[in-house]
Amino acid sequence: MADHAYIATGSQSKDATVFPSIIEAVPQDINQFAGLFDALSACAEFCLGVMAQPRFETNGQVNAAGTYLDILSDALKRERSLLIEKLLDFKPATAGEADLQYRLLVRFEAEEAELGFEQLIDILRRGQAAVASAR
Numbered sequence: 001m002a003d004h005a006y007i008a009t010g011s012q013s014k015d016a017t018v019f020p021s022i023i024e025a026v027p028q029d030i031n032q033f034a035g036l037f038d039a040l041s042a043c044a045e046f047c048l049g050v051m052a053q054p055r056f057e058t059n060g061q062v063n064a065a066g067t068y069l070d071i072l073s074d075a076l077k078r079e080r081s082l083l084i085e086k087l088l089d090f091k092p093a094t095a096g097e098a099d100l101q102y103r104l105l106v107r108f109e110a111e112e113a114e115l116g117f118e119q120l121i122d123i124l125r126r127g128q129a130a131v132a133s134a135r
Contacts, residue, residue, distance in 0.1 A: 022040075030090065033087050037087075044076035051069050084105065084108050087105065092134050099131050106127070109123055
């Protein structure tokens with residue numbers, strides 16, 4: 001089993017739940033990267049959105065069900081980070097692929113709280129250069 005696979009804790013069964021890691025997946029093209037990025041992002045945000053419901057709180061504190069969703073959301077976000085690491089190694093064949101690659105990078109980086117304006121400008125410049133060189 002890969003180092004990054006998530007195995008359900010507390011499971012004594014040989015049929016333990018295994019959450020596959022993106023480390024084991026090898027997207028074949030930029031559209032697969034985009035699809036996985038969108039799916040991981042949507043699932044993580046869905047978990048956090050559902051947690052806002054009162055049934056995931058007890059006496060104003062996140063309960064066990066809410067904690068489970070919070071952990072699941074964090075795992076999905078870590079997987080998305082691993083996907084981005086793979087995306088950085090992707091070699092676009094066309095200007096369109098380079099454009100989508102950097103759009104995904106900008107979306108990812110823009111969601112990170114520590115991203116400064118200068119860092120965003122740097123990503124945009126690298127993207128512009130990648131698109132120009134792929135033509």
